[in-house]
Amino acid sequence: xxxxxxxxxxxxxxxxxxxxxxxxxxxxxxxxxxxxxxxxxxxxxxxxxxxxxxxxxxxxxxxxxxxxxxxxxxxxxxxxxxxxxxxxxxxxxxxxxxxxxxxxxxxxxxxxxxxxxxxxxxxxxxxxxxxxxxxxxxxxxxxxxxxxxxxxxxxxxxxxxxxxxxxxxxxxxxxxxxxxxxxxxxxxxxxxxxxxxxxxxxxxxxxxxxxxxxxxxxxxxxxxxxxxxxxxxxxxxxxxxxxxxxxxxxxxxxxxxxxxxxxxxxxxxxxxxxxxxxxxxxxxxxxxxxxxxxxxxxxxxxxxxxxxxxxxxxxxxxxxxxxxxxxxxxxxxxxxxxxxxxxxxxxxxxxxxxxxxxxxxxxxxxxxxxxxxxxxxxxxxxxxxxxxxxxxxxxxxxxxxxxxxxxxxxxxxxxxxxxxxxxxxxxxxxxxxxxxxxxxxxxxxxxxxxxxxxxxxxxxxxxxxxxxxxxxxxxxxxxxxxxxxxxxxxxxxxxxxxxxxxxxxxxxxxxxxxxxxxxxxxxxxxxxxxxxxxxxxxxxxxxxxxxxxxxxxxxxxxxxxxxxxxxxxxxxxxxxxxxxxxxxxxxxxxxxxxxxxxxxxxxxxxxxxxxxxx
Numbered sequence: 001x002x003x004x005x006x007x008x009x010x011x012x013x014x015x016x017x018x019x020x021x022x023x024x025x026x027x028x029x030x031x032x033x034x035x036x037x038x039x040x041x042x043x044x045x046x047x048x049x050x051x052x053x054x055x056x057x058x059x060x061x062x063x064x065x066x067x068x069x070x071x072x073x074x075x076x077x078x079x080x081x082x083x084x085x086x087x088x089x090x091x092x093x094x095x096x097x098x099x100x101x102x103x104x105x106x107x108x109x110x111x112x113x114x115x116x117x118x119x120x121x122x123x124x125x126x127x128x129x130x131x132x133x134x135x136x137x138x139x140x141x142x143x144x145x146x147x148x149x150x151x152x153x154x155x156x157x158x159x160x161x162x163x164x165x166x167x168x169x170x171x172x173x174x175x176x177x178x179x180x181x182x183x184x185x186x187x188x189x190x191x192x193x194x195x196x197x198x199x200x201x202x203x204x205x206x207x208x209x210x211x212x213x214x215x216x217x218x219x220x221x222x223x224x225x226x227x228x229x230x231x232x233x234x235x236x237x238x239x240x241x242x243x244x245x246x247x248x249x250x251x252x253x254x255x256x257x258x259x260x261x262x263x264x265x266x267x268x269x270x271x272x273x274x275x276x277x278x279x280x281x282x283x284x285x286x287x288x289x290x291x292x293x294x295x296x297x298x299x300x301x302x303x304x305x306x307x308x309x310x311x312x313x314x315x316x317x318x319x320x321x322x323x324x325x326x327x328x329x330x331x332x333x334x335x336x337x338x339x340x341x342x343x344x345x346x347x348x349x350x351x352x353x354x355x356x357x358x359x360x361x362x363x364x365x366x367x368x369x370x371x372x373x374x375x376x377x378x379x380x381x382x383x384x385x386x387x388x389x390x391x392x393x394x395x396x397x398x399x400x401x402x403x404x405x406x407x408x409x410x411x412x413x414x415x416x417x418x419x420x421x422x423x424x425x426x427x428x429x430x431x432x433x434x435x436x437x438x439x440x441x442x443x444x445x446x447x448x449x450x451x452x453x454x455x456x457x458x459x460x461x462x463x464x465x466x467x468x469x470x471x472x473x474x475x476x477x478x479x480x481x482x483x484x485x486x487x488x489x490x491x492x493x494x495x496x497x498x499x500x501x502x503x504x505x506x507x508x509x510x511x512x513x514x515x516x517x518x519x520x521x522x523x524x525x526x527x528x529x530x531x532x533x534x535x536x537x538x539x540x541x542x543x544x545x546x547x548x549x550x551x552x553x554x555x556x557x558x559x560x561x562x563x564x565x566x567x568x569x570x571x572x573x574x575x576x577x578x579x580x581x582x583x584x585x586x587x588x589x590x591x592x593x594x595x596x597x598x599x600x601x602x603x604x605x606x607x608x609x610x611x612x613x614x
Contacts, residue, residue: 053084053220054126059212060158062239064172064202066248067274067474071163073172073203078159078291079134081106081142082127085116087151100149104141107131119193129194132291133159160196160290166283168251170311171244171275171410171472173201174286176293199289201311202242202472205409212239243474245274253592254279257585263552263572264312264451267589270459270558270567273468273486275408277589282308314408317416317448318571321530321578322376323458323556324397324443326499329373330461331396332384333495340498343368346379353435357382373502374511376527378442385441390432393440394420399489400457401467402449407483408470416453419446444531451569454556459567462503462524462558464496465489500524504561507583515583516557521594524564525557525586527578550574553581559590566593 064073081101088094098112107115107130119128130152131138139154146152160175176199182188191197198207217233254265258281267277282304288297301309310316332338348363349356359378364371372380385393398404403418417423419440421432439445452470460467467487471477477484503524506513512527530552553575558564568586575581 053218055155055217056127057215057217057233057236058155058157059214059236060238061160061175061196061203061212062210062241064210064242064244066244066246066251067276068248069243070248072168072244072246072248074161074163075158076161078132078157079139079154080129080157081131081134081138082153082155083130084127084151084153086124093151097149097151100145101130101152104138106134106138106141122193127153127155129157132157160287162286162290165285165287167255168246168278169201169283169286170280170313171201171246171278172286173203173205174199174289175203176289200309201410202244204411206242206473210239210242213237244472245269245276245474246278246472247276247593247596249596250277250589250592251279253277253588254585257588258572261572262306262574263570264316265568265570265585265589266313266451266455267566267568267593268455268459268470270456270463270466270468270564273456273470273484274474275470275472276566276593278311278313278472280310280312282306284308311410311412312451312571314406314410314413314450314452317414317450318552318573319445319447319530319532320402320443320449320454321528321552321554322378322443323454323526323528323554323578324441324447325373325376325381326458326461326503326526326556327397327400327402328381328384328388328393328441329369329499329502330400330491330495331392332388333498334396334491335388335392337387338369338384340369344372344377344380344383346377350379350382352382352386352438355435355438357438370498370502370505373499373526374505374509376506376512381441382438385437386434388437388441389434390437390440391420391422393437394418394423397447399487400460401487402453402457403447404453406450406452406456406470408452409473413452414450416449417446418449443528451571454554455567455569458526458556458569459558459564460487461496461499462561462564462567464493465491500561503557507557512577512579513555513557513583515579516555516587516590518559518587518590518594521559521590522561523557523559523587523590524561525555525568525583527583528554528556529577530554532574551576553578555579555582555586557586557590559594566590 060075063071063075066072083097088097098109101107101112102109112130115128115130122128134154142152142154162169162172175196178188178191178193178195178197182197183191183193188197198204198210203210213236215234215236218231250267254267254277258265258279261281263281265277265279266275268275284301343366345366346359346364348361349358357378364375364377367375367377367380369380371377397418403416405413405415424430424432436445440447456467456470465488469484469486503526504522505511506527507517507523507525508514513525516523516525532550532552551574553572555570555578556568558567568589570582570586572581572585
């Protein structure tokens with residue numbers, strides 16, 4: 001081949017080679033331009049998603065046990081759906097997430113937006129809870145779409161379990177999400193949006209003790225949210241255990257007795273103030289609040305005329321009716337106004353200050369003081385009230401704790417009212433009229449107290465003047481602490497002995513409270529039937545409405561007579577007569593307590609607890 005031809009062939013090959021090299025570099029340049037310019041945001045986003053993520057480790061709250069160590073409130077495993085907002089780089093991402101959750105029936109767009117608004121001040125790199133306590137189907141839906149939606153995760157979170165549902169609900173309380181208002185208070189300054197706190201009852205009173213310490217772990221995730229590496233976690237710590245003074249057996253019996261009634265039962269040990277049972281009816285199921293109470297449940301609770309969320313033991317006040325006669329008797333004896341031998345004639349009523357005041361139909365005839373207590377004679381106490389005057393009545397009523405908060409370790413305790421001349425002048429700018437004292441003398445009129453106050457009062461009188469501060473938590477206490485310091489009075493022992501004997505007669509010797517008797521236990525007590533409307537007012541009410549104004553039934557008492565260990569107060573609203581409606585309930589509580597004293601715990605406990613679980 002000629003030399004010139006070889007040279008031209010070589011030059012052609014060089015040109016082709018150069019062109020190929022240039023083409024390759026051009027292709028590299030185009031690809032680089034596509035990666036770094038055209039699709040910059042897409043690939044930067046993918047790279048950014050290989051990042052550190054904080055996963056909260058929610059600490060369980062402390063368990064709550066009864067006095068024998070039986071669980072009342074525990075925790076169970078549950079899962080929440082959370083969203084990492086730092087993964088949502090645009091409004092389009094946000095819209096896609098909202099649509100995805102709505103399509104799966106997890107949350108509606110409105111619910112999703114409401115949660116975003118609630119957590120608007122929360123750091124973007126922390127997950128926010130979109131839905132609590134999700135179902136297995138909802139978890140499967142989220143986990144099966146992790147590649148498309150790495151911004152959504154399911155996280156474990158303990159849920160509160162109230163083992164017996166409505167049982168002791170007002171004492172135990174419930175939990176809920178901390179509100180924005182609460183986050184601004186010193187008490188919750190260390191909490192954050194979404195945290196669960198005690199809202200009511202013992203959950204609220206001992207929130208700081210029951211609250212655990214949350215932890216967290218840091219993980220490295222890839223673009224689809226898969227964990228690539230886990231770093232040293234900060235562990236969570238469970239809240240402290242809370243032991244209560246409640247006795248589950250007594251609580252169960254009291255709950256069963258009040259199942260279809262409206263009212264309250266409280267039993268306490270008057271020697272140390274320990275609450276053994278606390279029932280308020282109607283009740284509610286705190287499990288409904290353990291996550292987030294729904295709108296229909298909340299509406300039903302709010303619109304119920306009997307106010308199931310109100311703890312009638314400490315938050316509702318009532319006229320005590322004839323149970324107040326024990327306080328009247330104590331004051332009259334201590335002041336020397338009457339003696340056990342004092343007597344009156346009861347023809348069925350008395351005209352005092354120009355007004356006729358009724359007693360038992362047909363009257364009680366000639367009664368001394370003990371029979372006046374046993375048969376609950378109004379006329380005897382009308383006349384005692386006239387002699388005593390409102391200020392002396394008020395002095396002794398407040399001495400035993402009526403019209404004053406007891407100091408129990410539950411929130412929002414009501415004080416009630418114990419009227420006096422000074423009270424009326426301060427409240428209404430009017431003087432007290434002697435005729436008003438007559439109604440107060442039998443526990444009517446302006447006097448208004450809580451069942452808790454009445455249980456403490458009757459127990460303290462039974463002990464001869466020792467009034468312990470009631471409490472539900474079994475924690476170390478010191479009498480030197482003014483919050484727990486009992487009130488003590490040096491009363492004439494013969495007077496308190498006379499009152500114990502008289503109240504023993506109410507239950508065991510032909511009195512109005514015989515339905516509370518427990519053979520061998522020497523129950524002492526007093527019944528009460530308190531009007532909720534005057535006789536004149538009742539006549540003006542139509543027949544269909546009169547049931548709403550039926551009398552409230554009371555029974556208060558303690559046992560045994562010479563060594564009181566348990567005091568009980570029972571109120572049945574619109575129950576009628578105390579002896580018929582309230583005394584049998586108290587008798588059941590006394591009987592259960594006595595049987596537990598007599599029988600080994602293992603013989604008594606399982607049947608009651610098993611019955612409640614059914």
